[in-house]
Amino acid sequence: MSEPEGRGVAWTEERGTSDEGRRRLKRPAGERGPAVSGALAECVGVTRKFGRSIAVDGVDLRVDSGEVVGLLGANGAGKTTLIRMLLGLLQVSEGEVRLFGEPPSRRTRQRIGYLPQTLGLYDDLTAAENLAFSAAVFGGDTSRALPAALRPYGRRLVGDLPLGVQRRVAFAEALAHRPDLLILDEPTSGVDPLARARLWETIGETAAAGAGVLVTTHYMDEAGECGRLVIMADGRVVSRGTAAEITGDARVTVVETDAWARAFGVLEAAGLRAALVGRTLRVPGAPPDVVRRALGGMDARVSEAPMTLEERFSQITSSISRTEEVG
Numbered sequence: 001m002s003e004p005e006g007r008g009v010a011w012t013e014e015r016g017t018s019d020e021g022r023r024r025l026k027r028p029a030g031e032r033g034p035a036v037s038g039a040l041a042e043c044v045g046v047t048r049k050f051g052r053s054i055a056v057d058g059v060d061l062r063v064d065s066g067e068v069v070g071l072l073g074a075n076g077a078g079k080t081t082l083i084r085m086l087l088g089l090l091q092v093s094e095g096e097v098r099l100f101g102e103p104p105s106r107r108t109r110q111r112i113g114y115l116p117q118t119l120g121l122y123d124d125l126t127a128a129e130n131l132a133f134s135a136a137v138f139g140g141d142t143s144r145a146l147p148a149a150l151r152p153y154g155r156r157l158v159g160d161l162p163l164g165v166q167r168r169v170a171f172a173e174a175l176a177h178r179p180d181l182l183i184l185d186e187p188t189s190g191v192d193p194l195a196r197a198r199l200w201e202t203i204g205e206t207a208a209a210g211a212g213v214l215v216t217t218h219y220m221d222e223a224g225e226c227g228r229l230v231i232m233a234d235g236r237v238v239s240r241g242t243a244a245e246i247t248g249d250a251r252v253t254v255v256e257t258d259a260w261a262r263a264f265g266v267l268e269a270a271g272l273r274a275a276l277v278g279r280t281l282r283v284p285g286a287p288p289d290v291v292r293r294a295l296g297g298m299d300a301r302v303s304e305a306p307m308t309l310e311e312r313f314s315q316i317t318s319s320i321s322r323t324e325e326v327g
Contacts, residue, residue, distance in 0.1 A: 038101055039064055040181045040212040041086055046095035048081050055081045057235040058095070063181065063212040068203060070226030071216045074317060078235040079216045080117065083185055086214075087114060099181070110138065113179030117186050119170040123159030127169045130158055131176060138177040147172050149198075163190040171199060175206065182206055184215040188222065200225050220310035233317040243309050250307040250315070253291045255281040257300035270294035275311075284311050 043061040047054065056078040063069050073079050084090040086097055088104025099108035114120070121130050128146055146154045150172060153165055161169070171187055182203070188196045200222060207213050207227075215226065223229055224243050231239040231246070239246050257263050260279045267274045267283060272294055274281045283291050288302045295302070307315070 039098070040100060041183075041214065042098045043082065043086060044096045044098075046082065046085055046097060047093045048078075048085055048090065049093040055235055056085065059232070059235075059237055061086075061214075061230060061237075063214050065180075065210050065212050066207055067228065068207050068213040068215065068226045070223045070229045071214060071232065072223055072229055072313060073216075073232035077232040077317075079232055080185055081235075082232070083183060083214070083216070087112070087183065111180040113174035113177065113182045115167075115170050115174045115182075115184045115187050117189070119166055121158045121166060121170055121173070124157060126155050126157055127161065127165075128154040130169060131173050134173045135176060164192055164195060167191050168195060168199070171202075175202070178211075180211055182211055182213045182215075184213070186216055186218065188217065188219065196222070220308070220313060223309060223313075231313060231316060239316050246316075247307055247309055247312045250312050251304045252307045252311055253283040253286055253288050254303050254305045255283065255291060255295070255300050256303075257281075257298060259298060259300075263295060263298060263300055266296070266298065267291070267294055282311065284315050 039062045041061070041063040043059055046056060046059045046061075048056040059078070059082055061069075061071075061082070071079050071082070081090065085092050086099070086104070087109065088097070088099075097104060099105075100111060102108060122133070125133065127150060131146060150165075150169060153161055153169070158166055158169060167187065167190060171184075174182060174184070184203075188199055191199065196219075203213055203215065204225070215222075217223060227242070229240065229243060229246055230237055255263055255267075255274070256279075260276070260281060263281055264274055264276060267281065272283055272286050272291065274283045276282075282305075284307060286294075288304055292302050
């Protein structure tokens with residue numbers, strides 16, 4: 001049975017230790033660890049280099065009890081590399097990482113629930129066997145039943161399950177030992193809208209019970225569920241705060257016209273990037289007077305509206321990319 005990537009967060013370093021040593025690492029199932037004054041997880045000036053390439057560059061990050069922190073960024077922004085350093089799975093090149101006030105270790109990782117992008121499940125075990133195995137690793141009740149929504153899949157091999165169901169199994173496994181810190185890397189990718197909503201409901205309940213949650217997502221509607229957001233681009237943090245603080249007073253130009261297809265082509269030819277929402281064009285980064293001039297004599301209503309979080313995210317990250325290209 002091969003070991004899936006991500007599975008070893010809590011236990012790969014325990015191989016070769018005595019049973020007595022393992023027992024010292026365990027705590028009773030269903031109990032949270034001792035209260036921590038300060039951050040549950042903290043990165044201070046963390047940098048990771050791969051040869052001459054800098055994957056993460058001087059990042060500061062903090063997760064406290066009872067909060068949900070969203071880590072946003074395009075593919076390659078450095079999110080997963082940062083998470084792996086936070087877990088102690090990857091050494092930092094510069095800076096410092098602390099979990100529960102100390103460096104990452106087997107002991108601190110016992111208090112973490114981790115859902116990697118690769119899920120960390122064994123394809124050749126059933127859903128029930130995967131959860132039982134995880135319970136044994138964390139010292140819990142191996143006979144504990146699957147959550148009701150997953151029981152129809154309990155006897156099926158994980159490798160035969162749809163991706164959305166696999167993610168639900170992995171999420172249930174990450175929560176099973178009631179972690180003090182939950183780290184979720186793209187947890188809802190490939191999950192249907194109803195399951196996504198239920199998952200986020202569970203994330204909210206977990207935070208309300210006192211755990212800290214760090215979650216990466218590509219869905220901007222999910223980002224709105226987070227108490228704080230940290231946006232990364234090219235390995236650096238480029239914005240942070242609540243969704244309202246990040247969008248601020250940023251505005252977008254809105255074009256309403258029956259000839260929307262023609263208007264889209266005219267704006268594109270003028271070098272103005274427009275997004276089609278229904279039959280309305282939204283043009284970030286260009287004030288109304290510039291858009292009106294580009295449209296010429298077209299019959300169109302041009303106005304302004306508050307920028308959405310997704311538009312603001314795109315504006316921030318694309319401006320960083322343009323700066324890098326110029327440099």
